Amino acid sequence: MSSEQIRAAARFTLITLALAGTYLLLQQVWMALGGLGADWLQARQNLTLVDDAQVLAARSREAEARLPPQRRVEAFRLGQQMGFLAEYLGSHALSDAAVRAQAEARAAPLAAQAGTLAEALGVAPAMWPAASTADEFARLQARFEADETGLAGRIEAALSPRHRALYLLGVHVGINRAVVQSSGGTFFNGLSASQLVRHATLAGLPPAWWEPLSRAPEGATPEARQARFIAAIEALDAALAAPPGATR
Structure with a gap:
């Protein structure tokens, strides 16, 4: 060259x-x-x-x-129960009849508690969007947001618009509680987490109360991840149950 x-x-x-x-x-x-x-x-x-x-x-x-201050945490708890039941039972919708029956039996006590709480709040019946198909289950968050059962609207009418936001916050916490528990912390529903952030902000809650629930829990073992997520739920519940101004 x-x-x-x-x-x-x-x-x-x-x-x-x-x-x-x-x-x-x-x-x-x-x-x-x-x-x-x-x-x-x-x-x-x-x-x-x-x-x-x-x-x-x-x-x-x-x-x-x-309204009594405890209505805030009660609206949140009712939402958490509805979200958990919808996710838990919906995840078994395509299972055989025996498995569905077992899931319904395990969920029955929580459904009864939800019914009692809804009665106390004057918003009964406590109904969640049932899923019998994969499509219905995939649209669970959107169906809650659209208030398919009318429960969110009854909460707003009987309590206040901000109690509706607390209820929907609880819904998305409950959905991810079911996801985390059933998967040992392996899975986390990002769509519900984003809705959680939205409703917590609309409810005027300090970010420190709910931020740990907006992301997948960390931990070396499934038990540790589940425990961390449950602890974060309990901390939010306690903050909502505290007298106004006590935890801000």
Whole structure:
């Protein structure tokens, strides 16, 4: 190869490397800009939720002034029961009759507790979206959000709009409780977690109360993951049950 050919090959290599470097740099820039765009959009959504929470608080103020404070945690507990039952029983919907019967028997005490609580709140019957097909089960979160059974609407009418948000917060906590318990902490429903964040924000709850429930629990063993998630639920329940202002 002549010296001219060597110089030409070297120039070609340098140009190729320069173009590749420029491409990679531009790729990183666009990725960074994309990340900034996503962060900006999330920030805008969060600000909108905070504004919506203030509106919800104003709409709820008069009703909440005449309601016992424990109605807050009761609405949350009822939601958690409905979410758990819907997820747990729905996950057995395609099983054979014997397995479904066993699941229903195990769930019966919780369903009875939910019925009693709904009666006490004046929002009975305590009904969750039942699933008999894979499609119905896959749309569980959307069906709760659409208030297929009318329970959320009855809670809003009997209690307040903010109690409805607490109920739906409980629903999504209950769904993931069933997911975490049945999978030993291996699985976690991100869609319910995102709805949890939404309803907790609308209810005006401090993030420290609910953030541990917005992500999959950590732990070296299934037992540790389940225990961590249950502890986070119990901490949120305790915070809601505490006298107003006691845990803020």
